[in-house]
Amino acid sequence: MSQPANQPMILIENVSKYFGSFRALDRVNLRVEAGEVLMIIGPSGSGKSTLLRCINHLEVPDAGRIVVDGITVSNNEAHINAVRAEVGMVFQRFELFPHLTVLENICLAQQKVRRRSRQESEQIAWQLLEKVGIPEQAHKHPGQLSGGQQQRVAIARSLAMQPKIMLFDEPTSALDPEMIKEVLDVMLALAAEGMTMVVVSHEMGFARNAANRVVFMDQGRIIEQGPPEAIFGDPQHERTKLFLSRILH
């Protein structure tokens, strides 16, 4: 899709989301430029996941507008599918398909959505397994893999759709400490390649090494945002300071 140079990859305008009478997102505005790595931090229940899930329409905003790569996310099924095809998502709990092998996990949507042949999809799957460093696990089932390996397969599965944007919702928080690095390394490599990424995570190492911008959310609102040095080194708002003092010990 050709687009004007000033058009952001993701545009979020005045988005609100309610669960019953509870306001999970409160008039959120956010722009993510192509190639940018954006990190979202904030206390539990502040709406980070909800915001991320609105971007690929897993949650439907009650108000406001979201434009992804020039496509307005609406209830129109075709638009939703068009957006989802451009947006990969990685979940905290991996959500690999347990009844399929690693290779089949990576091939399924390629074949059913992208209509690629078996041969072509497997070729892409092998390349991606090399990239995330676990080609030897291709014929195992997810249950036989460690958490870190599963999450790397999940990333490969998303990348197989050749998305323009990758969303990560706490990709390392279900992992044992010794496995966090192997997943972060894959994410760092992806960032270095210029992938547009929105990452909900409290991994400071990743924030310092890869994030262009950090957004702090609380109670469904964006409280402040800026480069990682600024947010972590010199937070402006009380709530940000309080939150950071808790997670940085």
Add this chain to the structure above:
Amino acid sequence: MAIEHDQIMASRPGVTWRTGLAQFPWWFLIITSIITIMALRIIFDPIYRDIFTTILQGLGVTLYVTVVSFSLSLLLGLVLGLGRVAKNPLLRNLAITYIEFIRGVPMLVLIFTISFAVVPLVARTFGLPNNAVSLTTRAIIALVLIYGAYIAEIFRAGIESIGRGQMEAARSLGMSRVQAMRYVVLPQAIRNVLPALGNDLIAMLKDSSLVSVLGVREMTQVARLSVSTSFRYEETYFILTLFYLTLTLILSLLLQVLQRRMRAKG
């Protein structure tokens, strides 16, 4: 913990021996003994042998009705189960209405109602004579309509046992709801409900005896007809019981083997 336990067991051999006795499936031995004793009588007692061969003539119909009805119930149950979890409120409510309706009426009453009221009514609307549908076919229709509702609830439970995250992961890869259901949720759901479906197959085998009230010549009906002229109640009904017991036992053993194999495969 485990080691401690093992050590105690090793130091007191009597305990292992006694737990062994308690663990042994005595019930299985008792039931197979009963079956064996009955089998011996059938082999050596001509009266028993006669009744046995008579009831044996109904075995084919019993198995036929069970297998055909169960296969079709699986299809109906799957459709109803999918309707039960559909997003569309019309579909969902239609499915729920049907399921609740069936589950609220005794099976025997439903067999009468479906065979002697619903089927003739439908036949008449299509301009067919009342007896256009054979009794065996009516029996199968009744069992399918009844079991479809029960099996629908099994499929629903199976689908709901798969976490929401699986559907979301599939959807976020661009799959439609139907694709996600077909390739991701259902295969896992079906695997989870296989034991429950196995139980329903056994239940169907037993409930197929109910269609004897329609005069379908399955085992129970054959036995009833035979008794009405021979008056050998004891022999006939013991042997009939033996037939069902043997069949359900074989079936549940087969299902267990199947399940163990599937689990070994992972």
